[in-house]
Amino acid sequence: MQKILPLYSSDDKMYMQIQRKTLAQEVADRLIQGIINDEYAIGDKLPTEPELMKIYGVGRSSIREAIKILSIKGVLSVQQGVGTFVISKNIQESLETKINKAEFNEVYEVRSLLDSKIAARAAVHRSEKELETIKMYLDLRDQFAEENQALKCYQADINFHISIAEACGNNLLKEIYKITSKHIFRTFESSHNNNTDSFKLSQKIHADLYSCIENKDPENAARIAQLIVDRVY
Template sequence: MTQIQRKTLAQEVAERLAEGIINDEYAIGGKLPTEPELMKMYGVGRSSIREAIKILSIKGILSVQQGVGTFVVSKNIQESLETRMNRAQIEEVFEVRSLLEAKIAARAAIHHTKKELKIIKSYLDLRAKLAEENQALECYQTDINFHVAIAEACGNPLLKEIYKIASKHVLRTYESSHNNSTDSFKASQKIHTDLYQYIADKDPDNAALTAQKIVEKQY
């Protein structure tokens, strides 16, 4: 089953270091603090620091000179889409996700495999169960997984990846704005079932319309 992947500590440290380089906290040609100093600064272990340095070395940002230290050699950092979304306002992230929703649903209706359809259905059923049991956090995650599973079935890897990144941020707003309630998820279970059925029936037009209604909370 498709799960939302969370960043590792090393990836988070690499992003923080990259931000410092972009903001001139670490100058080109300058030497990074020692491993123990970086461990203390970021509150992580030695392995996370080493992996973060490796990530930035592969990108050509840092150069490790054995026995001497780690040096900044470039500021030419191409920000990842995920990093940009991390800095975006949640309204912007929601807009990106809502623009993709109908298109992804329509494509999933055409391109899904039997295996992908089975995964979508399993999340739909689990969503209903968790909502009825008022298991809020688990329900929120499963709702996201349901929609991501549809994206996985859309047949366009780029659309899928953009949607998955946006969905991570949507999950955080669920956790902060729904007050541990599953009421809206119970209310929207039928329309989610309709969406699944249109995808299963290979009906792209109604799949797209239903996905848009979910975005606009027309249920």
């Protein structure tokens, strides 16, 4: 299971919703690359746990979790008392992996298709508690933008949009949006140069989106969400 890392201390209200890759997943990814590159052929026995710990520079629990991940995928077979063997190279990339490898314009196109639909559904399905969460991240977005706390501002913006997805009433849309949001956060880090000016400029239109969701106005929520994606402020 991937770990959800807090952005602040336990005394703060805002938490990192974007999941970071664990050491176990990183080891699993490297093992997969080794299998694809024929470092480990089908039928080969993997090195022992201590050897793998030395190769990848991680602890025993990370090695065991990585092996478990690949066993579930049908790539490895663990034979108690004998060892762990490569049994398949038929590795299907997850949606998350594919999105991580995608170009920015591809992710942007996906977001363009999702945002207006999600906003419209959130305006219909949101609960009062979900509305409070959306407002909390909207306010944090504004606060951190004004304070020029760039990374916290970027995360508040992402969490604002994720909280709208959480309120949309469609679990599949929500999960797809969460995955694309990881890519969006990385583009913020690389393209905004620790600057929050564009977030200050777009605060009002984000507040307008919140108002539409609060007032259960799906048509205008969809319209404004699309304007945000298209950066028409």
